[in-house]
Amino acid sequence: MHVGTIKEIWRFPVKSMGGERISAANIDYAGFADDRTWAVRDDETNEIATARRIPKLMMLKARYLTEPTTGFGPVAASRVEIEFPDGRRVSSDDPYASAILSMYLGKRVTLIPRPAARDKAAYRLTQPMSPREIRYILGMSADDPDPDFSWFSLKVLTNLSKYTTPPGALYDVYPLHFITTAALDSMNAIYPEGNFCSQRYRPSFVIETNPELTGIVENSWRGRDLRIGDALIRCNHPTIRCSMPGTQQPGIHQDPNVPLTVMRHAGQHLGAYASPRNRAGIQLGDSVELVDQASTKLYVWFDDVGRRVKSQVVKAGNRIAQWQEQKRDPSSALKSPYPRGFRPFTLVKREQESSDIISLWFQDPERSELPRFVPGQHIVLAIPQLDGGLVYRPYTLSSPGHQLDSFRISVKREVGTVSGEPAVGRGSGWLHDQLAVGDRMAIKDPNGQFGAVPTDSRPLALISTGIGITPMLSILQSVAKENPERDVRLFHGIRDPQDFAFQGALEGLKQQLANFHLQLYVTGQGGEPPVGSHAGRMTPERVCAALPDVDKYDVLICGKPAFSKAFHDGLLACGIAAERLHFESFGASLGVDDGDQTAYRIHFSQSEQTVNWNPAQESLLSFAEEQGIDANSGCRYGACQACECTLLSGEVRYPDDVQPPGGKNKILLCSARPKSDLTLAL
Ligand code: FES
Missing domain, CATH: 2.40.33.20 (PK beta-barrel domain-like)
Known part of the structure; x- marks a missing residue:
């Protein structure tokens, strides 16, 4: 028929x-x-x-x-x-x-x-x-x-x-x-x-x-x-x-x-x-x-x-499987001291890059070859503390994406004040002061939405200050290997010339990249400014004026949140399309303390963890990171949407100046704080 x-x-x-x-x-x-x-x-x-x-x-x-x-x-x-x-x-x-x-x-x-x-x-x-x-x-x-x-x-x-x-x-x-x-x-x-x-x-x-x-x-x-x-x-x-x-x-x-x-x-x-x-x-x-x-x-x-x-067989099988699921010991998920995805690495080398920056090389003792990553991505370290606990910190890789024998990160010793007293960052302080070659620590493989694909051909403008240079180093080294003719411009701001980390590496890259342009901006007086550097603060206007054709470039920005925000707004005003701007920030987010001290229950559904909200955290992003849950992030102030996550239940609040995402049940982790118990698809 x-x-x-x-x-x-x-x-x-x-x-x-x-x-x-x-x-x-x-x-x-x-x-x-x-x-x-x-x-x-x-x-x-x-x-x-x-x-x-x-x-x-x-x-x-x-x-x-x-x-x-x-x-x-x-x-x-x-x-x-x-x-x-x-x-x-x-x-x-x-x-x-x-x-x-x-x-x-x-x-x-x-x-x-x-x-x-x-x-x-x-x-x-x-x-x-x-x-x-x-x-x-x-x-x-x-x-x-x-x-x-x-x-x-x-x-x-x-x-x-x-x-x-x-x-x-x-x-x-x-x-x-x-x-x-x-x-x-x-x-x-x-x-x-x-x-x-x-x-x-x-x-x-x-x-x-x-x-x-x-x-x-x-x-x-x-x-x-x-x-x-x-x-x-x-x-x-x-x-x-x-x-x-x-x-x-x-x-x-x-x-x-x-x-x-x-x-x-x-x-x-x-x-x-x-x-x-x-x-x-x-x-x-x-x-x-x-x-x-x-x-x-x-x-x-x-x-x-x-x-x-x-x-009948399938029904019986279903009943057995359901019974096994109910019987499953929930504590079995806690047998590993680390969240899912972490595995031990060994520190094989450390080097002082400047007075407050060190580089650390980690190898996986079980694997001779590590996964290739998109330069700009980060790894998460589970950092031991003197009290026996762990803190989890993301660090951008400073090694190139094709370096498969080890991961390198470069860490600045973070110094601030707690209750008016000087204090060192819990993560960076331990890495600087305690971690020795031969020590092991748990690391999660590279992740994150920030990065530049070295095999692409579009011109790149990289904008960074201070330790924000680390993803740019990774990108530059990777492009030098895959696409040495590519037009790449690095705009980098430093305070004192004597603390200019990676100067030698950048000089070397000038030899490897045919179309590499470096513009250095120096605000401080400590030491002799590098030849060809510009005095004063780097601004979006100065960067725009130095780009021959702003439409041509993919722009990557890495610095503190206030720096990233200033460049985001400034470069948009210069006419660079929003979809060409990519951010990564480090340091504290711009979240606000809303006065709500309730220890809401936060359930991370994919990681199968339920923990009490820590009201001292600025946002759900920093809270997730504190728990060792690797969440995507970029600008950390509500502009780039990289941290968007699905809210499965509960309610969140935002600072007044942050526009919540349009998608149904979507939240911005970097800016949201809980208003009730939550379930997040993380
Ligand atoms: S990290 Fe950019 S919006 Fe949250």
Whole structure:
């Protein structure tokens, strides 16, 4: 029976990312030959990443730069290009591809070619999903009945319990997945605002069904074959839908009512899983025939009997898993003295850079190669204290992104006053006075949204004062390696020439970078000013006047919050577009003490920590850092949105001069303080 024609064919070069529309595809027993040949690996869990666990993957798109060949691993991998929401495109052979992905996703990941089927370890689940997580992903409330996994074959159920995807493939459940226009139209009729387009569901192909077919017709095709061109494809069973199609994707708005509509009106099923039965090709416009088979009734009968048996097994399994989850000892998460993601490093070298700045080199005794990072990013140190406790401090890396044997940070001894008495920073003081070569301390891998990709070609203007030079050093060294012809201008302010740290390193960079311009501004009198330096304070106007064409430059600013704010406002006034301005600040944030001394309960949902708010902290950002929770940050005064975070419950307050973010349930950690108990997606 003729049921329709092929309207769309899709392939997805990188698992969990958006794909590309194609006009024809070769089908093998494992699905489309060129589908999902790359994946992202979560380096923290060593698992192949899925959008269920890292939803931001849904915002990325991938396409092939060279046509793929069949096979596995780096030899067979063809080049892909990943497109980010801001339009940035990164090729898989860019040495910084994984670092850029990690920066965007906010966690360490590696872009990997599809591992071979025999490499089962690469596919293994290290954190099986709990029943609670499954319900959350399926968008089910506590009152909804258990999801019915008895649709899946025993082989699929076994795979799902052990692997992220079947070894040798990167699809979730079955090699192919299709959807019909009749099914999409039926959902659109129920919820017209929902935009039930095929891209939400990322099918392998879409069948434009004949006009007389209405509703979710594919539900009735279970156990039957479709003949499409020369291809014979078995419809295994209806696709179980999770909440993912309701999330935002490129060109598609977020709408939780979309999966809710499918759950309430379609029994959580839309589209169908399918398996190829021969090697063949399909193309756009191919006629789709539903094959009459004597065996279908038998298939469905066996399937139904099997489902009834499996249903009991799955229910029993669910009950056991729920019982285990309830019984799980919550204190087991506390066995490590550090929050998740920290591991021990050894200090292998320290050097005095100026009277109050030291550089420290750390190596991981377990790994000879550290992850590449985007220069400008920071690491977080868990710094021991004399009272036996720990304080957590982020430090920008001053080593280049390609230096893989050690991390270097450069730390200024922070001096201030407490109750009118001189005091040294708890973090920097310990690093300066106590830490010796050979000592170990826990460090979290590089993170943060501030940085410049060395392989880009856009001109760079780097603006810093004092210890704000550290990310700029990292950027300059990295650009010197990857792109020595790039136009890079450094504007740096110092107080006294005698305390000018890294002068030698900057002189060396002048030899390595063909288009490097350094403008130094000196405000103090201590010592002989470096040749060519400018006397007086660096201002946005002076920087703008020195830039040959302000529109050309990506601008990175690093200094104290007041400095960053002055440059942010000043450079905007000079005509530099807001999206070209990037910030990182250090030192105290500009938060205010609101007089509320309540020790609210703050729950960090991703880190699984619940702690009492410390009213002495200026903001939720500094509070999270105090707890060792690595949160993104930039300007630290409410301008750049880098610290935006999802507030899952509770209320916050802001200083009068900070504009809260527009997104629903979004807060700016750097400026917000709690007004009630909170749950944060951190
Ligand atoms: S760090 Fe810039 S807005 Fe919070």
